[in-house]
Amino acid sequence: MSEAQKPEWWFYHLQRTTLERAVGPLLEKCLERGWRVLAVSPDVTRRAALDEALWTYDDQSFLPHGQAEAEGLDPADQPILISSAADNLNQASVALIMDGVDLPVDANYERCMVMFDDGDSNARQKAREQFKAAKDAGLSARYFQHSGSR
Numbered sequence: 469m470s471e472a473q474k475p476e477w478w479f480y481h482l483q484r485t486t487l488e489r490a491v492g493p494l495l496e497k498c499l500e501r502g503w504r505v506l507a508v509s510p511d512v513t514r515r516a517a518l519d520e521a522l523w524t525y526d527d528q529s530f531l532p533h534g535q536a537e538a539e540g541l542d543p544a545d546q547p548i549l550i551s552s553a554a555d556n557l558n559q560a561s562v563a564l565i566m567d568g569v570d571l572p573v574d575a576n577y578e579r580c581m582v583m584f585d586d587g588d589s590n591a592r593q594k595a596r597e598q599f600k601a602a603k604d605a606g607l608s609a610r611y612f613q614h615s616g617s618r
Contacts (some may be wrong), residue, residue: 474574475598477602477609480583481596487566487583488517490614495548498562499531503578505548506560507533507587509567515550518566521598523550562602568594 482490491507498505509515515535522531524583533548534541536557543549543557554563554571561578565571568591571580584591602609 474607476576478581479611480614483586485615488521495531503561505562506556507550507564508569509556511567518550549564573605
């Protein structure tokens with residue numbers, strides 16, 4: 469990403485589906501565009517569930533990924549890197565942030581995707597703050613409600 473380019477911020481408000489069910493198609497589209505993804509959550513359970521979901525979400529496709537903390541894994545080799553930290557170890561163009569992770573509004577990504585569950589009031593409030601910060605900075609910020617089935 470060039471120095472002058474600022475990220476787009478996309479917000480996914482999950483109402484009747486889980487993050488793990490909603491994320492597969494989004495990540496597949498990122499890979500189709502040639503984008504690498506850094507998926508960040510401080511929650512070890514979320515990271516494990518996301519890892520499992522990416523292996524099983526669609527029998528007809530494969531989403532190459534790995535967990536940054538996995539022994540023997542080179543994070544730089546992973547098209548989708550699941551991590552507890554926002555360190556861009558795989559040179560991602562997209563940051564997928566979950567569970568209230570904070571990134572600077574001008575983070576060095578083409579797109580920052582914030583996914584939050586309707587039932588998580590802390591993550592929902594953090595997403596509101598991030599949306600306002602992106603708008604206040606003059607950045608593109610889009611909001612989507614995802615109400616698919618659980």
